[in-house]
Amino acid sequence: xxxxxxxxxxxxxxxxxxxxxxxxxxxxxxxxxxxxxxxxxxxxxxxxxxxxxxxxxxxxxxxxxxxxxxxxxxxxxxxxxxxxxxxxxxxxxxxxxxxxxxxxxxxxxxxxxxxxxxxxxxxxxxxxxxxxxxxxxxxxxxxxxxxxxxxxxxxxxxxxxxxxxxxxxxxxxxxxxxxxxxxxxxxxxxxxxxxxxxxxxxxxxxxxxxxxxxxxxxxxxxxxxxxxxxxxxxxxxxxxxxxxxxxxxxxxxxxxxxxxxxxxxxxxxxxxxxxxxxxxxxxxxxxxxxxxxxxxxxxxxxxxxxxxxxxxxxxxxxxxxxxxxxxxxxxxxxxxxxxxxxxxxxxxxxxxxxxxxxxxxxxxxxxxxxxxxxxxxxxxxxxxxxxxxxxxxxxxxxxxxxxxxxxxxxx
Amino acid sequence: xxxxxxxxxxxxxxxxxxxxxxxxxxxxxxxxxxxxxxxxxxxxxxxxxxxxxxxxxxxxxxxxxxxxxxxxxxxxxxxxxxxxxxxxxxxxxxxxxxxxxxxxxxxxxxxxxxxxxxxxxxxxxxxxxxxxxxxxxxxxxxxxxxxxxxxxxxxxxxxxxxxxxxxxxxxxxxxxxxxxxxxxxxxxxxxxxxxxxxxxxxxxxxxxxxxxxxxxxxxxxxxxxxxxxxxxxxxxxxxxxxxxxxxxxxxxxxxxxxxxxxxxxxxxxxxxxxxxxxxxxxxxxxxxxxxxxxxxxxxxxxxxxxxxxxxxxxxxxxxxxxxxxxxxxxxxxxxxxxxxxxxxxxxxxxxxxxxxxxxxxxxxxxxxxxxxxxxxxxxxxxxxxxxxxxxxxxxxxxxxxxxxxxxxxxxxxxxxxxxxxxxxxxxxxxxxxxxxxxxxxxxxxxxxxxxxxxxxxxxxxxxxxxxxxxxxxxxxxxxxxxxxxxxxxxxxxxxxxxxxxxxxxxxxxxxxxxxxxxxxxxxxxxxxxxxxxxxxxxxxxxxxxxxxxxxxxxxxxx
Numbered sequence: 001x002x003x004x005x006x007x008x009x010x011x012x013x014x015x016x017x018x019x020x021x022x023x024x025x026x027x028x029x030x031x032x033x034x035x036x037x038x039x040x041x042x043x044x045x046x047x048x049x050x051x052x053x054x055x056x057x058x059x060x061x062x063x064x065x066x067x068x069x070x071x072x073x074x075x076x077x078x079x080x081x082x083x084x085x086x087x088x089x090x091x092x093x094x095x096x097x098x099x100x101x102x103x104x105x106x107x108x109x110x111x112x113x114x115x116x117x118x119x120x121x122x123x124x125x126x127x128x129x130x131x132x133x134x135x136x137x138x139x140x141x142x143x144x145x146x147x148x149x150x151x152x153x154x155x156x157x158x159x160x161x162x163x164x165x166x167x168x169x170x171x172x173x174x175x176x177x178x179x180x181x182x183x184x185x186x187x188x189x190x191x192x193x194x195x196x197x198x199x200x201x202x203x204x205x206x207x208x209x210x211x212x213x214x215x216x217x218x219x220x221x222x223x224x225x226x227x228x229x230x231x232x233x234x235x236x237x238x239x240x241x242x243x244x245x246x247x248x249x250x251x252x253x254x255x256x257x258x259x260x261x262x263x264x265x266x267x268x269x270x271x272x273x274x275x276x277x278x279x280x281x282x283x284x285x286x287x288x289x290x291x292x293x294x295x296x297x298x299x300x301x302x303x304x305x306x307x308x309x310x311x312x313x314x315x316x317x318x319x320x321x322x323x324x325x326x327x328x329x330x331x332x333x334x335x336x337x338x339x340x341x342x343x344x345x346x347x348x349x350x351x352x353x354x355x356x357x358x359x360x361x362x363x364x365x366x367x368x369x370x371x372x373x374x375x376x377x378x379x380x381x382x383x384x385x386x387x388x389x390x391x392x393x394x395x396x397x398x399x400x401x402x403x404x405x406x407x408x409x410x411x
Numbered sequence: 412x413x414x415x416x417x418x419x420x421x422x423x424x425x426x427x428x429x430x431x432x433x434x435x436x437x438x439x440x441x442x443x444x445x446x447x448x449x450x451x452x453x454x455x456x457x458x459x460x461x462x463x464x465x466x467x468x469x470x471x472x473x474x475x476x477x478x479x480x481x482x483x484x485x486x487x488x489x490x491x492x493x494x495x496x497x498x499x500x501x502x503x504x505x506x507x508x509x510x511x512x513x514x515x516x517x518x519x520x521x522x523x524x525x526x527x528x529x530x531x532x533x534x535x536x537x538x539x540x541x542x543x544x545x546x547x548x549x550x551x552x553x554x555x556x557x558x559x560x561x562x563x564x565x566x567x568x569x570x571x572x573x574x575x576x577x578x579x580x581x582x583x584x585x586x587x588x589x590x591x592x593x594x595x596x597x598x599x600x601x602x603x604x605x606x607x608x609x610x611x612x613x614x615x616x617x618x619x620x621x622x623x624x625x626x627x628x629x630x631x632x633x634x635x636x637x638x639x640x641x642x643x644x645x646x647x648x649x650x651x652x653x654x655x656x657x658x659x660x661x662x663x664x665x666x667x668x669x670x671x672x673x674x675x676x677x678x679x680x681x682x683x684x685x686x687x688x689x690x691x692x693x694x695x696x697x698x699x700x701x702x703x704x705x706x707x708x709x710x711x712x713x714x715x716x717x718x719x720x721x722x723x724x725x726x727x728x729x730x731x732x733x734x735x736x737x738x739x740x741x742x743x744x745x746x747x748x749x750x751x752x753x754x755x756x757x758x759x760x761x762x763x764x765x766x767x768x769x770x771x772x773x774x775x776x777x778x779x780x781x782x783x784x785x786x787x788x789x790x791x792x793x794x795x796x797x798x799x800x801x802x803x804x805x806x807x808x809x810x811x812x813x814x815x816x817x818x819x820x821x822x823x824x825x826x827x828x829x830x831x832x833x834x835x836x837x838x839x840x841x842x843x844x845x846x847x848x849x850x851x852x853x854x855x856x857x858x859x860x861x862x863x864x865x866x867x868x869x870x871x872x873x874x875x876x877x878x879x880x881x882x883x884x885x886x887x888x889x890x891x892x893x894x895x896x897x898x899x900x901x902x903x904x905x906x907x908x909x910x911x912x913x914x915x916x917x918x919x920x921x922x923x924x925x926x927x928x929x930x931x932x933x934x935x936x937x938x939x940x941x942x943x944x945x946x947x948x949x950x951x952x953x954x955x956x957x958x959x960x961x962x963x964x965x966x967x968x969x
Contacts, residue, residue, distance in 0.1 A: 073819060074819065075518070075522075075545050075546060076625075077818060077819040078522065078818065079522070079525065079545065081816055081818055082525060082526055082528075082530070083530040083782040084782075084812070084816050084818075084828070085526060085818075085828065086526060086528075086529075086530050086781070086782075086801065086805070087530070087780050087781060087782055087805060087808075087810060088805070088809070088828050088829050088830065088881075088885055089802075089805045089806075089830070090828045090829075090830075091523070091526035091527060092523075093827070093828075093831065094526065094818075094828070095519065095522055095523040095526055098518070098519055098522045099515070099516075099519035099522075102514075102515035102516075102518045102519055103512075103515045103519075105515065106511040106512050106514070106515040109507075109511050110504075110507060110508050110511055110512075113503070113504070113507050114504060117500055117503045117504055117507075118500070120499075120500070120503070121496055121497075121499065121500040124495065124496045124499055124500075125492070125493075125496040128454065128491070128492030128493070128495050128496055129492055131454060131455075131458065131488075131492070132454070132458075132488045132489050132491075132492045135457075135458035135461060135462065135485075135488055136485045136488060136489075138462050138465075139458075139461045139462050139465040139481060139484070139485065140465070140481065142462065142465040142466040142468075142469045143465045143468055143469045143479060143481065144469050145477075145481070155466070156462070156463065156466035159462050159466065160459070160462060160463070160695065163458055163459065163462055164699075167455070243900070244900070249870075251870070255632060258632070258635070258636050260632060260635050260636070279638065281636055282636065282637070283632055283633050283635075283636030283637065285630065285632060285633040287630070288630070288633055289627070289630035289633050289634060289639065289643070291642065291643075291646050292646070301637065301639060301642060302637040302639070336623070336626060336646070350633070353637075357637060363636075365632075366871075366898070369897060369898060370813075370894065370897060371927075372767055372927050373927065397898070397899065397900040397901070399901060
């Protein structure tokens with residue numbers, strides 16, 4: 001938003017701020033070259049003033065953006081959790097915290113604005129000075145009372161014209177200064193976003209067909225979490241369970257294999273030592289992405305070319321048959337909040353999506369968590385059956401699922 | 412000021428009062444603004460008059476030129492330049508300060524009012540919507556306050572311009588008065604046709620876009636794995652396109668408006684030139700004053716319109732502001748028995764709620780916690796749940812919800828939520844019962860370990876235990892746990908259940924448990940089948956001993 005405001009408001013004004021005054025000076029020159037020179041003369045101190053005020057306020061803008069982001073996050077967070085806050089009777093205490101945060105943002109914003117307004121005042125002053133100087137020069141010139149030999153002969157009409165044009169000289173720059181605050185916020189926002197813009201490019205070299213997963217000396221190291229070194233190998237068709245005490249980094253290990261986390265050291269590749277094929281990893285999420293559309297579209301999100309028959313077969317296979325019968329088949333509409341779907345049904349949509357994607361390696365994050373015993377057993381049976389055709393790595397602490405796996409990798 | 416606002420502006424004064432907008436400072440800002448406007452007009456008008464008089468004196472010969480008093484006007488011109496600069500700086504700083512501080516206050520007070528509502532009937536505020544109301548709408552109000560001094564100055568400067576035009580003669584004055592009076596009306600007509608639609612559309616599209624974006628951000632891992640970023644963007648695209656189109660329409664309309672205003676101003680100046688019958692310097696003064704007057708009126712009309720387009724947002728905040736924000740005194744409750752359907756449990760009982768997924772076990776916990784309307788016949792003492800105030804429920808129950816929600820902040824922030832006056836040693840004791848003390852002690856930051864919406868450095872199971880520790884700290888007679896051992900490995904689960912048993916024995920508190928796992932269920936002495944509860948209140952609830960609970964977990968609703 002801040003960046004957009006900068007692009008929309010600042011960029012075009014900037015161009016006109018450079019060209020505008022020069023055009024005005026050119027237009028004025030034939031009427032009175034002295035007036036034109038006076039205008040240009042006041043431009044220099046003005047530019048210096050702007051630069052000085054500008055550098056000071058940039059740093060303040062960065063601080064303010066951080067505070068604004070924190071405030072925005074804090075508000076959304078606290079309002080989202082209002083039922084919890086009310087439940088514990090913490091309304092007044094959290095209210096005070098919110099007040100402190102909003103007050104802090106107001107304070108920082110004012111300090112940024114103070115410098116922005118100062119640069120504006122510099123501008124206003126020179127613009128007023130320019131008009132005053134031009135007026136006084138023209139007046140004295142018309143009176144014939146200039147304290148120095150008149151450099152040109154001025155009459156009323158050109159003098160009036162020059163005076164009317166004088167405010168125009170500074171107008172584009174006044175608009176620029178008004179937009180300056182947006183520029184600073186925009187730049188600070190761009191800097192804050194920069195780390196996210198550089199996503200790792202996919203490995204350009206086409207990898208060989210997937211023949212299994214090999215993880216060697218994998219070490220993950222983040223604040224508060226360290227995993228490994230891990231060494232394991234999975235066959236092309238396999239079912240392995242990544243187990244371990246809660247918080248030992250199961251999900252992070254899956255994310256590293258999916259290429260979403262950069263490991264501290266070690267390597268992840270196919271059994272023959274090649275890189276994993278690009279787009280070879282499916283992710284069955286605990287809470288899958290749902291987009292507004294039909295059930296079919298949601299199931300085939302990772303396989304847009306799947307035929308209706310394929311989709312139907314997979315949907316039945318993961319146990320969505322009941323839902324299909326109950327709510328009108330594959331054409332059943334789904335909204336983005338997944339209204340009317342239970343947690344287990346969503347989990348199954350995630351699994352169906354992974355199967356339909358045709359990707360050889362499926363990563364499942366806690367596929368049986370929060371399910372009752374019978375649903376969990378059905379999911380385990382399905383994973384077991386799938387392991388005859390895919391390589392599946394689950395992160396779980398469900399003993400039944402661990403027992404069903406060929407191998408347990410304990411963290 | 413309110414007299415100049417369009418009709419339907421009622422919410423504003425109340426909101427400003429709630430914001431505690433400092434009236435004195437706002438008045439000073441208006442004063443500065445008026446000075447600045449008058450100085451700007453004066454600068455042009457005096458210059459024009461000075462030039463013309465100087466030219467006349469100059470052409471009348473050297474004697475006239477020498478007699479011409481140039482000191483006063485040239486000093487006035489310089490003075491006006493300085494006054495304008497200083498007063499505009501003052502206006503900007505003061506009006507922003509007043510507005511920003513006032514809005515910070517308003518946000519806090521709106522939050523308090525929302526917080527004072529009963530969760531069972533409170534408007535369901537989604538995260539995206541909350542940020543729209545509390546951030547965007549209040550920002551719009553802030554803008555309004557910031558511009559208020561400028562609006563007053565515009566009126567002052569229009570009046571001053573009229574006074575100056577009077578030097579150009581009565582006819583010019585009447586003409587300009589009519590021209591200026593007609594301007595806001597014309598401007599409003601044109602703008603309503605041109606800008607109102609796009610402005611409202613843009614605001615609606617922006618709110619919509621924000622809500623959807625928050626939702627999509629929750630599915631990051633999957634979007635990254637399948638490269639679904641494009642799909643996600645497609646989801647956002649129609650909304651973004653709608654927003655872009657509305658904005659483009661708005662900019663076009665505004666540009667057209669600006670052009671029309673310039674033409675109007677030109678026509679007004681031409682009219683003055685034709686009508687003014689006074690001396691040339693006076694006509695020059697009148698013409699330059701006219702330019703300022705039309706500009707001021709244009710600015711005023713524009714800002715009145717902007718005010719109108721903000722009405723929807725103002726009404727939204729006013730609706731929040733109208734909520735009763737009075738916090739009720741906390742109630743100290745004596746331990747009282749709890750009736751679920753027909754089963755009555757004395758204080759200190761340990762009860763498991765059973766039933767297949769989706770039968771409403773969690774719903775019962777949330778009802779008792781005062782977080783949702785009740786769906787089953789529940790009574791505390793003899794009083795039905797619906798009739799009890801939220802304060803009564805808060806004083807009796809402490810819930811650790813299934814999804815273990817955490818405030819963004821630190822471990823300590825989340826534990827302090829439980830009740831006022833929690834000490835560090837209280838925290839460590841609760842963490843020890845929840846089997847989380849060693850994990851937190853290992854972490855470098857200790858109790859200041861950060862927690863955020865995704866759990867921060869804590870895993871799912873750790874969040875769960877932190878949420879249990881929080882419920883323990885609340886010190887209420889009934890502890891309610893929803894799937895307390897979900898996400899835990901078997902060893903941690905066993906240790907947690909043992910230490911919870913010890914805590915319950917020590918404190919004598921009651922327990923209401925929902926779990927589909929066997930180990931925690933061993934904590935409970937009694938059990939209630941939920942399906943029977945909510946279906947028929949008159950019927951004897953289908954309750955039994957825990958032995959046959961496994962057989963009853965049949966219907967798989969997923």
